[in-house]
Amino acid sequence: MALSFSGPESFFAADEEAWWSAVDKALKGAAREKLTSKTDDGLAIAPLYSNRTDVSARSLRPQRGDWIVSQRIDLADLTEANAQILEDLTGGASGLDLVVDGTGTAAGRGIRVSSADDFAALYKGVQPDLIETRLDAGAQSFQVLSLFFDYLKAEKLDPANVHVTVSHDPNVDKGTGDVSAAVKETAAKCISAGSLARFLTADGQVWHNAGASQAQELALVLASAVAHLRSLETTDLDPETWTDRISLTLVADADQFGTIAKARAMRKLWASVLKGAGLPQRPANLHMTTSRRMLTRRDPWVNLLRNTVASFAAGIGGADGVCVLPHTFAVGVPDAFARRLARNTQAMLLEESNLAKVMDPAAGSGAIEARTEQLCAAAWTLFQEIEAAGGLAAATQNGLVDQRISETKAKLEKDIARRKRPVTGVSEFPDLGEEPVSVLSAAVDTDGGWRYAEPFEALRNAADAHENATGAAPSIFLASLGSLAQFTARATWIANAFAAGGLKTTEAAVYGSVEEMAAAFKDSGAALACIVSSDAVYEAEAEAVAKALTAAGANHLYLAGKPGGQEEAYRAAGVGTFVYAGCDILELLRDAHGQLGLANVEAASDQEGRA
Template structure:
């Protein structure tokens, strides 16, 4: 019996039809169209603001299914003792004593697994780091792109043998994915790369608990791709590997690959979309494998690893990264992954320390031991919204996947430049949303901490979405430093209607503060003359008028005239976009939908020429 039909649970609550809900919403909107509330979270997806039980078909696509049963919508494993997941500590430093120290510290904290990432091609660096690994108690997820995967495999196996560890006791994964590496770096995939990929799989032939073919699709999110592309590109990549193995070696090699498969995605900040992404991926992969004749559940259940995204991190207000990492990790757990890697909040500064790594792993300890998230499997299951999102995301990704296959598959799309073009288009669209503050990043384009400064070199474009705003902030910081710490100042002159002046002043404070300006405001908006004198006395670089539209035309002209007479170089800004604003002698209008990034750049240029 489903809960909605339980007479004891819902006897006093008669069912409400979707039509009744829509009627109630229409009344609340007071004539505004419901379409205004529709959300477009990724690519072609368009989501309604309301879903009800009438939108849910519990018999479709495994919604009413069981974890561990095809099509794996609710999880690709059934956990009798709770779902659980593997807590993985990222070890970011690949050479020297610092990396070894961080590794020893992680192991002393009884961490079950480590993710070791490195960039050097020197075998001694990896060998030294792995020599400190307690292989019998700690799983290793190895990501060492600068070294051929076969060489990394041989090193690990050799160290294990020296340590007396039997091959069947090795656990973990090896990032062994030349196609994704090519998409990330732009280097062409060679036959040698594919042969090396296959040979690395053989190196762990007697290690059933070590998955030597970890496909790392985190680059898609990190390069600005959306969830539909993540799923479509991942499916197409996996199909390419299966086709290549089938053509070169046959069915046994394909099955060996699937038994050794692990899949990694970056998990982003759109919580419910990320939950749905993992659920949809399992359904789609099962559908693909089923169509290719791989019906064994063991072949349809790759080990799923989530990594908190680098693209979402910020340098300013960087402790907010802890909150981002937390929600991203929770969404992955709700989505049903087997392992989670939480990066240090200061990874963006390449300054990871024992403290920041401890905070990273403690996020997951709190999730398990305080929030008990390991006690419930598929907690989002049955949610009208999440189930609809799972279906729509899966349908859109399937269409995109079929288009890639019709064009020759992932490798062909990569060689033609199609993959790069699609990612560039998605990134541009996302950057526009951030620039116009349709997509909010706390501490970056909304709710900034403008008095915070950064030390070190200016921010380079490392792919993070916060970089354009950070570069503006750094210019403002440099200007402040050049004049003894005095920041650019904007004075919010509040007057008139209380509700409108407060709303517009809050909007202006967040927007202008995002450019690194110090924001002041008058102490008593009821006293207009005193407020004007207060603004003049502050001698700011800009004054922002904050009131209701009628007051701008009634009191604005005189205020503007007197401000210009007292402060000839002042820049006067109007918060809002009232009809007829062009008749007011102001320099700028700021309003919802404005390209905040471009505006802040022009505002900075007007007072601090480059």
């Protein structure tokens, strides 16, 4: 029998008021505002949006077709880097992000090039006119671009046919000062070589890695791009071609709608700048790279999911090129398998999902259009503040930029500590029995970048160091009260919470008496215990159990759940800490480490980083 969707009871016949009516019943008198959340920029995200009919789809990428699949190359040895390049290109990459040793984004790794011959060795067997090359050599990027031109000349390749971008942003180099002289010299070299190189990039990575929000990243990239336009005034380039010499880089993270909206907002903001400057409207050259700060060292397989969401959002948002950091990037130098997965993430989106075949997939989406407009407004406001302060260099020097980012980072850190912003595989659903992943060499963090998972990973490191030194994992006894039905939910939740700090919990069990439980605690060898059950059971038994566990030698007692009106009584009986959703889990775990006498967590983290 065929199903009909045209009747009055049809899902498709329901209007917005009917939806809200059902919501009001579910809220049971609570305000509708309870369903509205906030972004890191304080922008409201409503629970429901209507489709937008006042917008139309447009071409986001200047050149229709697939976006460029970029692969990061950062091996020091030129022969090994060349082999990596050939494997990546054979495997489907269409662009290379060359990261030179010593740059801010190198993260303790990078290519060592100092001559045209080095480029010849690096590009042996490569046809540079068939791919895009992005060069990041930090403050030496303009010099390295000159070496690249020398290499092209030696190989008798026409620079006009080679797509090259200097991906380093000189405006993020503290102490660099005025770079207009270097820009003028580089522009002259490009003209002399006949190259159409984009030698100026406004890069959002450094701000994102420091803790910037989406609107802050947009504003700072825009401010840097405007500074580039001003520096181009000193060159002999035709003003109508200035925009062709600038590239914009944004970060794509696991906030799917936010990343899509950020990419679309960047194009709108850039168009506004060009209009205000009286320059021709040219589509922004937008490159996106997946977020470093969202990556984890613990359970790095989850990074595959994060990268998939991020690259999907970058493609939907209209990026011209996307670089996916391999899932093991935070662990160390990724091996061939990890790099293959990074390439294939994009290959599946392009070849199997055909994302690049749709002109503007997000057009008309009420949620994404609203988020885009909100980001544009918030970013433009901060951009104007930066300009009023004298531009990006002045705003950086007077502390405006650092202050805004520090405020955002502090809020993020608070949300992470309370698991309001959970890190799957680390602060939520950690796997204490995970196996190590394969990398070419361990990570050495030297770039000052920040990752969400770091504070929890430091605790895990300390717990592992303790187990390796003593042969026993730090553990907490679960004092489960009542029946399985009464304590299982909270026992599972609390075990997950303690595991985020590398602390194992004993298996919850049904005990026949308080004395039996106290004896089990003694036999466990644990120094800490956590009482686990329902609120009703707590009222009847928690005080007696707390006294018995204290008498049995427990150094500190936890209780899973909020105490309500019984807090004073429970504390008097010996309960020291209450663990509940929304509490500062990170601080609680640090205190538990202290109670157990574990090694300094920062020292353990530092030791692992040097391993």
